Amino acid sequence: MTRLERKCPICGKPRAAEHTPFCSKRCRDRDLLQWLEDGYALPGPPSFPDNPQDD
Known part of the structure; x- marks a missing residue:
């Protein structure tokens, strides 16, 4: 597939x-x-923990 054929x-x-x-x-x-x-998401841990006191 060449660059011109990309969709x-x-x-x-x-x-x-x-x-x-x-x-x-x-x-x-x-x-x-x-x-x-937020229709797309990148894999990985959540950026904000649900409960910061659990750390």
Whole structure:
């Protein structure tokens, strides 16, 4: 697969150079909204313990 054949991770359409790795501003904004609304998560321990007195 060459770089030109890569698809937008949101909708699967061909990527646009000005919005890489997305095809459009709409898909880029949808991805940002997922991050802002905690739709994506990185693996690892919680950053804030539920009860700090347990440490």
